[in-house]
Amino acid sequence: MKTSLLSSTSSFRHRFGGIGFLNFCVKLWFVLATIGQWIFAYYIASFYGKSSLAGDFEKWNKVLPHGYVQDDWLGNAFVAAHIFLALIMVLGGPIQLIPQLRTQFRMFHRVLGRFYIFTAVLIGIDGLVMVWTRGAVGGLLQHIAISVQALYIIAFAVLALRYALQRNFALHRQWAIRLYLVSSGVWFFRVYLMAWLLLNGGPAGFDPNTFDGPFLWFLSVLVYALPVSLLVFEMYLKAQQKTARTLFQIFTATLILILTVLMGIGIFAATMGMWLPRV
Numbered sequence: 697m698k699t700s701l702l703s704s705t706s707s708f709r710h711r712f713g714g715i716g717f718l719n720f721c722v723k724l725w726f727v728l729a730t731i732g733q734w735i736f737a738y739y740i741a742s743f744y745g746k747s748s749l750a751g752d753f754e755k756w757n758k759v760l761p762h763g764y765v766q767d768d769w770l771g772n773a774f775v776a777a778h779i780f781l782a783l784i785m786v787l788g789g790p791i792q793l794i795p796q797l798r799t800q801f802r803m804f805h806r807v808l809g810r811f812y813i814f815t816a817v818l819i820g821i822d823g824l825v826m827v828w829t830r831g832a833v834g835g836l837l838q839h840i841a842i843s844v845q846a847l848y849i850i851a852f853a854v855l856a857l858r859y860a861l862q863r864n865f866a867l868h869r870q871w872a873i874r875l876y877l878v879s880s881g882v883w884f885f886r887v888y889l890m891a892w893l894l895l896n897g898g899p900a901g902f903d904p905n906t907f908d909g910p911f912l913w914f915l916s917v918l919v920y921a922l923p924v925s926l927l928v929f930e931m932y933l934k935a936q937q938k939t940a941r942t943l944f945q946i947f948t949a950t951l952i953l954i955l956t957v958l959m960g961i962g963i964f965a966a967t968m969g970m971w972l973p974r975v
């Protein structure tokens with residue numbers, strides 16, 4: 697009687713206590729992020745796919761100031777590879793994290809996982825080459841910040857693979873999630889920037905012509921160089937521990953909820969203002 701009362705109290709806490717609220721907020725965040733990332737993937741496939749199939753590579757320059765340069769076949773190949781690799785990353789990342797797919801289709805998870813990790817290393821190297829040889833929008837600080845992110849991507853990809861090969865699945869899962877979070881940095885950047893533009897009714901805190909200024913420095917540091925997403929993930933891991941205090945769990949869950957609301961606003965603004973008009 698006593699045991700069943702204890703177990704039902706703990707199951708009540710699990711569902712409705714701090715941990716229940718935390719799990720709910722994380723699921724909500726993940727579902728929304730997946731929808732937003734797949735809309736981004738749809739845009740990448742349609743915009744770059746259609747223009748490339750039609751041989752209209754100049755169309756890339758409507759979006760990318762350093763996209764297609766006539767006769768620079770090597771540089772153009774790096775851009776084309778980047779777009780293709782980006783599509784794999786944006787589609788594949790969420791698929792790898794869906795628990796049902798991970799547990800029920802283990803072989804698929806393993807094959808896609810290796811492919812994802814290899815793609816992550818390639819896109820990190822390719823991105824570095826693009827930033828430092830072709831140039832990119834924004835100022836030096838933004839270029840340094842995104843380069844730091846490329847190093848995170850490469851390092852976390854190696855760690856995720858290493859722990860998978862060692863069959864240390866607890867650590868593999870943690871590094872794979874960190875890899876997904878830093879690889880989502882370019883998507884976070886777009887989404888939070890669009891939320892900022894929507895909430896301010898237009899550009900604020902930066903010069904839209906040079907695409908440089910304090911707000912963009914702030915955003916690139918918090919998204920790329922010292923990612924808030926990694927900090928929140930560490931908080932989530934701590935909040936999941938048995939010894940975690942309910943107040944800390946609620947605090948972490950509320951933080952995730954606030955980020956989810958901002959992300960939702962950004963996904964809406966990016967989809968309506970940037971991605972759908974281009975496809």
Ligand code: HEM
Binds near residue numbers: 740762763849
């Ligand atoms: C998984 C990670 C990444 C994804 C999904 C991704 C995705 C993309 C996409 C879709 C574009 C085309 C722009 C657009 O249509 O919005 C782009 C452009 C670009 N990306 Fe990435 N990217 C990633 C990582 C990186 C990294 C790590 C770097 C640098 C170290 C980088 C550097 C660039 C540059 C320089 C451009 C061209 C921008 C310009 O011409 O100014 N990317 N990326």
